[in-house]
Amino acid sequence: MASLSPQPRKLPADEEPADPKTALLTPPVPSPSSPSSPSPSRFLFAFLLVTTCISLAISSAFAFLLLTSNSKPVKEVARSLSKLPHPVVILISSDGFRFGYQFKTSTPNIHRLIRNGTEAETGLIPVFPTLTFPNHYSIVTGLYPTYHGIINNRFTDPVTGEVFTMQSHESKWWLGEPLWETVVNQGKKAATFFWPGSEVKKGKWSCPDKYCQHYNGSVPFEERVDTVLGYFDLPSNEMPVFITLYFEDPDHQGHQVGPDDPEITNAVAHIDSLIGRLISGLEKRGVFEDVTVILLGDHGMVGTCDKKLIYLEDLSPWIEIESEWVQSTTPVLAITPPSNVSLAEVVSKMNEGLSSGKIEHGNYLKMFLKEDLPTRLHYAASYRIPPIIGLLQEGYKVELKRSDNKECGGAHGYDNTNFSMRTIFIAHGPQFGKGRKVKSFENVQIYNVIASILKLKGAANNGSESFADNILLES
Ligand SMILES: *[C@@H]1O[C@H](CO)[C@@H](O)[C@H](O)[C@H]1NC(C)=O
Numbered sequence: 001m002a003s004l005s006p007q008p009r010k011l012p013a014d015e016e017p018a019d020p021k022t023a024l025l026t027p028p029v030p031s032p033s034s035p036s037s038p039s040p041s042r043f044l045f046a047f048l049l050v051t052t053c054i055s056l057a058i059s060s061a062f063a064f065l066l067l068t069s070n071s072k073p074v075k076e077v078a079r080s081l082s083k084l085p086h087p088v089v090i091l092i093s094s095d096g097f098r099f100g101y102q103f104k105t106s107t108p109n110i111h112r113l114i115r116n117g118t119e120a121e122t123g124l125i126p127v128f129p130t131l132t133f134p135n136h137y138s139i140v141t142g143l144y145p146t147y148h149g150i151i152n153n154r155f156t157d158p159v160t161g162e163v164f165t166m167q168s169h170e171s172k173w174w175l176g177e178p179l180w181e182t183v184v185n186q187g188k189k190a191a192t193f194f195w196p197g198s199e200v201k202k203g204k205w206s207c208p209d210k211y212c213q214h215y216n217g218s219v220p221f222e223e224r225v226d227t228v229l230g231y232f233d234l235p236s237n238e239m240p241v242f243i244t245l246y247f248e249d250p251d252h253q254g255h256q257v258g259p260d261d262p263e264i265t266n267a268v269a270h271i272d273s274l275i276g277r278l279i280s281g282l283e284k285r286g287v288f289e290d291v292t293v294i295l296l297g298d299h300g301m302v303g304t305c306d307k308k309l310i311y312l313e314d315l316s317p318w319i320e321i322e323s324e325w326v327q328s329t330t331p332v333l334a335i336t337p338p339s340n341v342s343l344a345e346v347v348s349k350m351n352e353g354l355s356s357g358k359i360e361h362g363n364y365l366k367m368f369l370k371e372d373l374p375t376r377l378h379y380a381a382s383y384r385i386p387p388i389i390g391l392l393q394e395g396y397k398v399e400l401k402r403s404d405n406k407e408c409g410g411a412h413g414y415d416n417t418n419f420s421m422r423t424i425f426i427a428h429g430p431q432f433g434k435g436r437k438v439k440s441f442e443n444v445q446i447y448n449v450i451a452s453i454l455k456l457k458g459a460a461n462n463g464s465e466s467f468a469d470n471i472l473l474e475s
């Protein structure tokens with residue numbers, strides 16, 4: 001269970017919004033209640049209008065050719081704000097929005113952002129483990145889970161024995177400096193309509209009632225969008241410069257039915273309609289071109305089935321794994337044996353069994369001492385990470401022993417190099433190039449990008465110094 005939502009959500013029943021492309025192609029139909037009598041002067045006027053338009057179009061086309069043929073293409077630069085007094089960033093997360101879902105059905109609103117914005121062409125790379133809480137908090141801190149402390153959705157502090165859950169809001173768990181804290185520490189306003197960690201009081205961030213919503217998965221998505229829109233009606237000194245918006249879907253459906261079910265298609269269409277609702281609300285206020293909208297997800301999703309299970313009880317000829325040692329099973333197998341048991345021996349005996357050819361699907365799981373994990377995973381340097389970690393191939397699951405549970409669904413948490421774990425990054429706003437594609441990047445880069453748009457001094461983090469300059473247009 002990696003969804004934030006404890007309650008089952010009802011399925012979206014919204015109508016699909018009209019595709020603006022087809023709307024443009026459809027000629028307006030004269031309404032029968034307003035008859036128009038054609039007269040010769042009207043025809044002449046229309047004729048002159050059409051010919052003027054055609055000649056204008058031809059001359060501007062020639063002018064364009066002349067201007068572009070012997071000079072370099074005009075470099076796109078950041079556009080200045082026309083209405084807002086200061087830059088505003090809305091950071092939207094659609095949980096479990098696997099890269100590629102945007103092509104499952106018609107998503108005219110998401111594609112509007114893509115066409116006039118900047119997109120990670122092959123998706124956004126999550127951090128390991130590709131789980132909801134670690135990734136959301138990496139997005140807003142720029143830190144790998146090792147350094148921001150949320151190393152899993154649920155874990156035990158090995159020193160105090162205390163358990164972190166998705167309901168833990170004490171600041172001792174949440175290290176690093178999230179964006180809302182960076183914003184308020186520097187005298188500006190931030191607002192959160194849900195985000196893991198947003199209810200935690202840190203620095204000058206006190207999660208004030210006016211700007212910080214306490215998590216409640218039953219709040220309709222439409223209400224979340226409308227509340228965010230309401231911030232743009234505030235006087236400019238009360239208007240937040242940074243706003244988060246969170247949707248539990250399509251992760252919620254993905255866990256139940258896997259990534260290839262029509263339920264996912266419906267959930268994606270619903271998310272698209274919410275993006276449409278946000279865009280039209282911003283347009284109504286005349287601020288859509290001024291606001292920076294960043295639409296992303298935390299991780300992808302892959303289908304899982306009971307045919308891809310590995311049972312730890314099968315290892316007993318090599319080593320007996322006690323259930324109390326096991327901190328988590330799928331997709332990150334994390335083991336903390338008691339102190340009188342050799343860690344290296346547990347790893348080697350488990351791997352001996354798994355690679356023996358005698359354990360069903362054994363080759364799809366490999367055990368490591370955490371310090372021996374591939375360094376690209378950045379999953380060692382925290383005392384909170386259990387000493388033994390097993391990496392599973394995507395789609396496989398681990399269970400302690402056989403049971404009658406027979407079900408197929410979806411999961412995430414696997415190696416972040418796997419494409420199935422990738423999600424989307426789409427950014428639209430004055431500092432993002434129109435129709436621009438960039439290479440995939442890790443979500444720890446996003447903190448610096450938002451800090452740069454908001455002209456804030458960012459805290460130390462794991463994003464690179466140059467990334468923001470490369471993805472943002474020159475001011
Ligand atoms: C894209 O931006 C241009 C202005 O640069 C605007 O005319 C056009 O309507 C926008 N397209 C969409 C789909 O928003």
Ligand SMILES: *[C@@H]1O[C@H](CO)[C@@H](O)[C@H](O)[C@H]1NC(C)=O
Pocket residue numbers: 216217218219220
């Ligand atoms: C959660 O939201 C629902 C829908 O808005 C509301 O009916 C319910 O009272 C809320 N629960 C809490 C604990 O605030």
Ligand SMILES: *[C@@H]1O[C@H](CO)[C@@H](O)[C@H](O)[C@H]1NC(C)=O
Pocket residue numbers: 338340341
């Ligand atoms: C470790 O200690 C426990 C009791 O604390 C004991 O039951 C167990 O046999 C010991 N294991 C080894 C390998 O010595």
Ligand SMILES: *[C@@H]1O[C@H](CO)[C@@H](O)[C@H](O)[C@H]1NC(C)=O
Pocket residue numbers: 393394415417418419
């Ligand atoms: C997932 O990533 C691991 C590590 O890079 C790799 O060995 C494996 O082949 C990948 N699986 C797929 C299906 O791409």
Ligand SMILES: *[C@@H]1O[C@H](CO)[C@@H](O)[C@H](O)[C@H]1NC(C)=O
Pocket residue numbers: 143144147378460461462
């Ligand atoms: C990540 O950032 C933290 C905080 O600045 C730093 O302590 C750590 O060394 C960084 N790790 C990597 C791998 O860059």
Ligand SMILES: [Zn+2]
Pocket residue numbers: 002003095096131132133251298299
């Ligand atoms: Zn998630």
